[in-house]
Amino acid sequence: MQGLADGYFVIPYTIADYLARVGPARTDVQHPAFDDVKREVMGRNAMLLNVNGRRTVDSFHRELGQIVWDSCGMARNRQGLERALQEIPVLRERFWKEVRVPGNGEELNQSLEKAGRVADFMELAELMCRDALYREESCGGHFREESQTEEGEAKRDDERFTHVAAWEWTGPDSEPRLHKEPLTFEHVPLSQRSYK
């Protein structure tokens, strides 16, 4: 799993080769991009600190995790995913109204760090469910319950989904845009995977 997650197998050799050639370039904190990011991060920190609600960050994290666990697990179906896509925005709205982040933004503040991550997870969880809903086939390790063979095996839909997909973030409260890159197989025909 670590091999998959850390990119050792995922990133092609060409990228390591490219990085080795360009080397670490000098960066300058005077660049306006630094100011923009700093302003953005500090604004977000202030927002999180000023909510001053009654619920801990962890309690929201757990509630979000339960939704994703129940509706966007290894096996998922349309009904569950549509429910999750209704529940997550409601939870996200409550997070920004009810979370309590103690301390301030001037020193080490682990609650604030966690709050920033959970705020991200709220968006990521919604995107995962949206993507899972869109992909109406069983693919890889994921089993879309509506897409199975008579024997209960995972069934791909190569006609509609022989592509890799990426979602483009278009801003908060705005629907992400789907980009597709077709997968073409010239020499080997696609077939049903079987472990029998």
Add this chain to the structure above:
Amino acid sequence: MDLILHVWRQAGPTDRGQFVRYEAKGISEHASFLEMLDILNEDLIEKGEEPIAFDSDCREGICGMCGLVINRFPHGPQHGAATCQLHMRHFQDGDQIWIEPWRAKAFPVLKDLVVDRGAFDRILQVGGFISVRTGAAPDANAIPIRKEHADLSMDAASCIGCGACVAACPNASAMLFVSAKVGQLGLLPQGRPEHRERVLRMIAQHDEEGFGTCTNHGECHAVCPKEISLDFIARMNRDLFGSALAASSL
């Protein structure tokens, strides 16, 4: 189980710090030590108090991020395990538990139980690597390595850089850490070309960071979650002697 905790609270690096008494009630014996602190922190936040800052990441004993001195012992009473692998079944209902950060000049306290272990990073930056060309990984059998060396190197490589060795040492020495890194790389053919330089540089950086010298107490080995052997310090001392001689004759 109900527990009485005495936790080191320190607002920042320049604050004096003190023990604060807390009561943790209704804790499951199946909870890990860090989960017990999570539960206490949730209570504190709900009461409007600041939670206790402590470090952790993988919570499965492989990342080296966690580390608390529990009842005087770095990583607590359990042998060969990191703090995150310690469970509350090792304690009794009604126990008093004293929880402190690593204490060493080279590991300044940032807040409560969190210390800055940047010194370890800087030691690694001067020698904890081998210089190789990028590209495809070489064939696994291209360089023969003696089984004994591969095994020893693997033992050294199990060091997770948590810093318990420093916290346990009366001299606050990090020699077990440095010797594990030097040993891991120096035992393999890929690490040999830079070995002598590496030993000198890493030990110089170790001293510069303010860690003490080793006087063979062996406390580091006793608390090491990966049970790294003191033999690696002996190996490194021999390497240091050879490297220093070689450097002086140039």
